[in-house]
Amino acid sequence: MSQTTMTRPAGETRRVPRRPAAGSGDRRAAVASHTVLSVWSLVVLVPLLWTVLQSFKTSAEIFESPFALPSRWSFDNYVSAWTTAGIGSYFLNTVIVVGCALFLTMLLGSMSAYALARFDFPGRAVVRQLILAGLTFPIFLAVVPLFFVLQGMGLLGTLPGLILTYTAFAYPFTVFFLIAYFEELPGEIAEAAAIDGASEWRTFFQIMLPMARPGMASVAILNFVGLWNQFLLPLVLNTDQTKWVLTQGMAAFASSAGYSVDFGALFAGAVMTIVPVLVVYVVFQRRLQGSVAQGSLK
């Protein structure tokens, strides 16, 4: 890092003066800033590290010595959470549901965004407004009747039902994010393709969609995190325990709170629920933070 240079500037004539030896006020401010930010980092990291630590202990150990290291580092809790508490099958369900919903959302969302961004047709403004409405209405208002909508379709408590619901609820955000993207793509390329005889369909799939790849990646990551962490929709609509997703499994731990809970398994389940999103976050950290900023503040 270059800001460690300690040379004094020749004078105030330089456009960007280099840093002089830090004054005591500066040093105090730096210490204060770092203290505040480090304390916050600890507030974030310590509970997570503690969770990992607890996940290696037995319930008895957690109660007797909540802050000691585990007497024996074993994966027993992970095994029992995975098998006995059903985290394994919830994990599989989550992967299926999030994977399918993510694919559908990206496909349908990008197609609709493209149609809305590049085609003029009667009612376009209304459709846009209705899609925007889905973002501002409290989700809770919809969820109650949605239960019976799904029941009516025979999809209550099924994975396809959950996949369609996830898709429908992730749709408005995806469309809105991508409309801006497709509007910015140069129209000349699409026109050139049309003159060359490419159909509208082909223009989309072979030219426009690949060009929107960075935007697609950003929304996909945001949607992945959002869908993996989704709790309310499965809680209400995914009523069959064999079809549960991870967040439901974790909630079951919470609602059975008391001495019957296998606390070691609870912490192990928490770790296993966090790890996939954490991996995605660490790998795509820049893109995720970038897309949050880009997609939210217009």
Added chain:
Amino acid sequence: MLRRRRLDLDRASLLIVFLLLPFSLYAVMVLWPFVQAVSYSLTSWSGFSPDKPFIGLDNYTELLGDETFRTAVRNSLVLLVVLPIVTLGIAFAFAVLVTVGGPSAGGVRGVRGSAFYRVVSFFPYVIPAIVVGLVWAQAYDPNSGLLNGVLTNAGLDQFEAYAWLGEKRTAMAATIGVAVWGMVGFYMVLFIAAIQGIDREVLEAARLDGAGRVRISRSIVAPYLAGSVRAAYIYIGIFALDCFVYVQALNSTGGPDNSTLVITQQIYTTAFTKGDFGKACAMGVVLALLTFAFVGILQLVSRIRSRGTTPVTPMGGVR
């Protein structure tokens, strides 16, 4: 001529498949339930009976006299005010520190190690809210929890077995603390992006005129970010009113003396535990009206201050 016809068919088929089909799914599963909720709120439907007896505004008048619901509304309003102020305040301060909080001489920059602080602070946002709630419910545990362990080790013996979530005095504050923990990094990233949108030249010019970090934050960053902060207030306000997971994970029964009970929890139990479907929908409508009133007021404020913003949910599509 032939080419035009072909194009028309081409376009029509594209619009049908690209827009009409997905939009229908969205309409059936998102928009239609919203409309249904409003009409169900005028009935005393139990959810499972074949008929839906129309009772007009009875559900709403009943809600007016419902002590528990009034408590829930009050708690939601507390969340609506306190959660954004605390979260956005901390997020703003951190964003300023990591972007312009560096030394007062030389180029304008953040404190050292900003990248690390940014990455770590954003961490909780990607963790499922239910897990955040569970981990903190354990951390708040009176006897084996992390928090009391840290406090008693620091010599504060009065926290030996203090039940943070079980005492009326602290239950709500402890709940808000968890939500703040989960959200600060997200808004910090938003504000950092907005600050990075400030013209470097302006910052450097101010620096040459002798402005230190405090002066730059107050006179340049703060006014420039006013619009972003208002937009952020809209998102976090909608979130605060819609908040369910954290409160449910920390105190699924509404906390001591209903001190952490919020509207969404009331809707959930009224619909799915008590089966009072019409009333739950009426509560949902009340929640929606509150949300619209809140968003409307904030947008009015931003229109008066001339920088309009469009609310777009930042929660990755699915809240």
